[in-house]
Amino acid sequence: MLSVKRNTFNALKILLILGFGYFFWLMLKITLEYIPLRTDASFLMIKQTEVTQRPEYLYFFYTHVYTSIFVLLSGFLAILRKDFGIKKFHRNSGKIYTFLIMILAAPSGIYMGIFANGGLYSKISFVFLGMLWWFSTFKAYQLARQKKFAAHKQWMWRSFAFTISAITLRMWKVIIVYALHPDPMDVYQVIAWLGWIPNIFLVEYLISKKCL
Template structure:
């Protein structure tokens, strides 16, 4: 029984690594479109008003894009600490993850949320997402400093659930566009909320059931 449970856990762990690797690669290819600096590709093509009228917008955008891909990577490595080495590895990966979110990724994301496509509803969602992302990460950091590691782990999971909204948002976009063909601005209003709320509900359920 123990061996079967261990094998099942290993199987799902391998699936998790493969799945994350695939979606991380997709996110990396999106990020690479903006290297070197190019204001006329992909997402920036529909943000030319901000690019032209707000000189600081591009700085916040590039900070957010370049740091978020690293946040995804180091957050995942920190979570899979048992597979990648010692406690020091987990601690160092976690420090990078927390530093990038608190100082760069979340603040730049909140700023970009103010100018999100899709109108007021989208803006509210992305700003809330950015604030919750920053707060949950800071809470995890604060609890680790207090050596309350069980609570720290729970808040890190909450933080990472919001981190992967970068992936789930795009997944929902593909599904909604394929099934319903809505107006592009309507899509933004839907995925702005759908990208992170189900993640947060799922992680709360798992924490409540003590499954993580």
């Protein structure tokens, strides 16, 4: 029985790593679309009002895009911890993850949220997401400094739930567009919330069941 559980756990580890690797590759492809710097690439093609009227928008946009890919990677390495045999990376990965979110990725994301597509409901969601992302990361960092590692782990999972909204948002977008064919701006109003609310509910459920 113990051998079966160990084999099941190892299989789940492999599936988790492969799954993350696939979605990380997709996100990396999106990031590479903005290299070299251009003002008319991909998402920016529908943000020309901000690009032309708000020169600072591009600085915040590229800060968010370029740091978020490293946030995804460092966050994944940090939460793997000793159970996955890479304990030595946990502290350094966590420091990189925390620094990038609190100083660069979350503040730039909050600014971009103010100008999000989809109207007021989308703007509220993205700004709120950025604030929760920053706060949960700060809380995880604070608890680690206090050596309250059990609580730190739970807050890190909350932070990562917000981090992977970059992935889940795009998954929901594909599902909704193919299933319902709605107006593009209506899609943003829905995925702005679907991108992160199910994530955090799932994490809270797993925490309550002591799975995390």
